[in-house]
Amino acid sequence: MSRLSAAVLGFLVLAALALGCSSEPEPEDTTPAHLRAPAAAYYPPEIVPWGVNALHCEPHEIDWDNTGAHPQTAPGLPDLAYYGDHCIEDWFSGRAGSAVAVVEPGAFLTPTECHRAATHPEIPGVLHDEIGVDIEDVLRPGTAVCVVTDQGRVVRARIDDIDPPTYAPTFRGEATVWTPKPAD
Numbered sequence: 637m638s639r640l641s642a643a644v645l646g647f648l649v650l651a652a653l654a655l656g657c658s659s660e661p662e663p664e665d666t667t668p669a670h671l672r673a674p675a676a677a678y679y680p681p682e683i684v685p686w687g688v689n690a691l692h693c694e695p696h697e698i699d700w701d702n703t704g705a706h707p708q709t710a711p712g713l714p715d716l717a718y719y720g721d722h723c724i725e726d727w728f729s730g731r732a733g734s735a736v737a738v739v740e741p742g743a744f745l746t747p748t749e750c751h752r753a754a755t756h757p758e759i760p761g762v763l764h765d766e767i768g769v770d771i772e773d774v775l776r777p778g779t780a781v782c783v784v785t786d787q788g789r790v791v792r793a794r795i796d797d798i799d800p801p802t803y804a805p806t807f808r809g810e811a812t813v814w815t816p817k818p819a820d
Contacts, residue, residue, distance in 0.1 A: 668733055668786075670733075670784060670785075670786075670787070670788035670816075671733075671735055671755050671784055672755075673751075674747055674748045674751040674752075674790065675747075675788055675790075675816030675817065676816075676817075676819065677816070677817045678747050678790070678814040678815060678816055678817060679705075679706060679814070679815045679816075679817055681747075681812045681813065681814050682703075682704040682705060682812070682813045682815070683810055683811070683812055683813075684703055684704060684810070684811050684813060685808070685809075685810060685811070686698065686793050686808070686809060686810070686811040687806065687807060687808035687809070688716075688718035688806065688807050689718075689806045690718075690804035690805060690806055694719075695714075695717035695718060695719055695729075696717070696718045697714035697716065697717045697718075697731070698714060698715060698716045699712050699713065699714050699715055699785075700715045700716065700783060700785045700789055700791045700811075700813060701715065701785050701786070701787040701789055703813060704813050704815065705815075706815045708787060712785075712786060712787060713731055713732055713733065713734075713786050714731045715730065715731055715734040715736075715783055715785040715786060715789075715791075716728060716729075716730065716731070716734070716736055716781065716783050716791075716793075717729050717730075717731060718807070728781050730754075730783065730784075731786070732786065733785075733786030734783060734784060734785050734786050735754040735755045735783070735784045736754055736781060736782070736783050736784075737753045737754045737757045737762045737763075737781070737782050738762070738763045738764075738774070738775065738779060738780070738781055738782075739753050739761055739762055739763065739779070739780050739781070739782050739792075740761045740762075740763060740779065741776075741777075741778030741779055741780070742778065743761040743780075744761065744780070744782055744792065745792065747790040747814040750782035750783075750784075750790050750791070750792045750814075751782070751784055751790050753782045754782040754783055754784045754790075755784060763779070775795060775798065775805075775807070776795070776798065777795055777796055777797065777798065778794070778795065779794075779795045780792050780793060780794045780795065780809075781793045781795070788816045789813060789814060789815050789816065790813075790814045791811050791812070791813050791814070792811065792812045793809060793810075793811035793812075794809045794810055794811070794812075795807050795808075795809045796808060796809035796810060797809065
């Protein structure tokens with residue numbers, strides 16, 4: 637190799653190192669781990685009754701981490717809020733550290749699928765609140781709410797009953813709750 641070729645090669649290596657060192661670091665992902673990916677394993681699912689009532693512009697909240705056979709030892713944060721009067725942007729919303737999505741009937745039946753729906757609301761099968769759309773036109777029996785809680789539980793709360801079926805209804809149904817097993 638000639639001196640000129642060696643010099644050019646050395647220059648290119650130094651330039652590549654300098655460019656690699658001078659680029660800005662990637663921003664750190666601050667998304668909680670339980671919202672980035674579902675747990676590796678879950679306890680057998682638990683079926684529990686659930687319901688939310690319409691309260692005038694005040695949320696009816698549920699903490700799914702304090703239910704079933706594996707409740708948390710201390711009270712936690714609410715994971716799901718329902719605004720019956722549609723006083724804010726969404727009828728159902730998640731709280732800090734939680735994710736929520738309303739899904740089509742019969743869809744997202746496993747904890748992995750429900751987790752994906754709640755954390756990726758842009759995928760097909762996830763329903764969206766739209767301005768001017770009545771709640772009873774979107775939320776009907778069979779529709780479900782997928783929730784990932786702040787403690788990593790995955791919940792699929794199916795709507796079985798809507799009462800009254802018009803303005804500011806109360807919803808009742810069965811929820812399937814998957815509690816993650818501790819990592820080994």
